[in-house]
Amino acid sequence: MSITDNIHRLNAELTGTAARLCVVTKTHPVERLQEAYEAGARCFGENRPQEMASKQPELPADVEWHLIGQLQTNKVKLLAPFVHTIQSIDSLKLLREINKHAASNNRVINGLLQFHIAQEETKSGLTLAEAEQILGSPEFPSLTHVRLTGVMGVATFTSDAEQLRREFQLLHSYFDQLKAQYFADSPAFCDISMGMSGDYALAVVEGSTLVRVGSAIFGSRG
Ligand SMILES: *Cc1c(COP(=O)(O)O)cnc(C)c1O
Numbered sequence: 579m580s581i582t583d584n585i586h587r588l589n590a591e592l593t594g595t596a597a598r599l600c601v602v603t604k605t606h607p608v609e610r611l612q613e614a615y616e617a618g619a620r621c622f623g624e625n626r627p628q629e630m631a632s633k634q635p636e637l638p639a640d641v642e643w644h645l646i647g648q649l650q651t652n653k654v655k656l657l658a659p660f661v662h663t664i665q666s667i668d669s670l671k672l673l674r675e676i677n678k679h680a681a682s683n684n685r686v687i688n689g690l691l692q693f694h695i696a697q698e699e700t701k702s703g704l705t706l707a708e709a710e711q712i713l714g715s716p717e718f719p720s721l722t723h724v725r726l727t728g729v730m731g732v733a734t735f736t737s738d739a740e741q742l743r744r745e746f747q748l749l750h751s752y753f754d755q756l757k758a759q760y761f762a763d764s765p766a767f768c769d770i771s772m773g774m775s776g777d778y779a780l781a782v783v784e785g786s787t788l789v790r791v792g793s794a795i796f797g798s799r800g
Pocket residue numbers: 602604625646647732773774775776790791792793794
């Protein structure tokens with residue numbers, strides 16, 4: 579199957595669900611991103627700031643660039659002129675840095691709070707208590723150049739459907755709690771980013787609004 583066929587098939591599968599597609603383009607050359615764009619994809623996910631910044635000028639301006647990998651504060655400046663959403667916010671320090679560079683570019687950058695939902699300790703992300711600490715801090719309301727639009731999580735690398743389901747439900751429950759506590763009057767806080775090539779169907783059943791799919795579109799990254 580071609581990139582085009584895969585995107586069409588995924589979009590057809592997502593039709594009628596709450597979820598939209600973020601095409602994970604990391605490691606792939608811009609020609610393949612262009613094919614994805616021509617197939618209708620507009621949300622592209624990259625995990626390395628440098629790689630995203632070098633690809634961005636090669637693609638049309640209406641691409642929504644999403645950073646899905648860990649972000650060091652010293653790389654925020656590189657992305658601030660164009661990034662649409664930073665899905666991997668895991669500290670107040672990072673939030674503060676994004677706000678600062680968004681402000682100096684006269685922009686508002688969208689962000690998702692990344693949660694640790696997997697069994698693997700190596701996977702990053704906040705606990706619910708840590709997120710509450712950030713959102714409850716006196717500084718948070720002053721960070722007006724970041725718009726938090728929801729939550730993100732990476733599930734355990736497993737084929738155990740019950741395990742995956744529990745992790746997706748956990749992330750959904752974090753979203754619900756934060757929505758009620760901090761974002762009841764913010765319609766923009768609406769995204770639950772979960773599900774990848776191996777588990778997106780299950781994630782959609784559990785309420786994902788944004789699936790991040792790479793290898794099921796482009797083949798394995800080798
Ligand atoms: C690479 C990556 C994906 C996509 O993984 P595939 O299995 O290739 O679909 C999704 N989310 C994150 C955070 C990633 O790093």
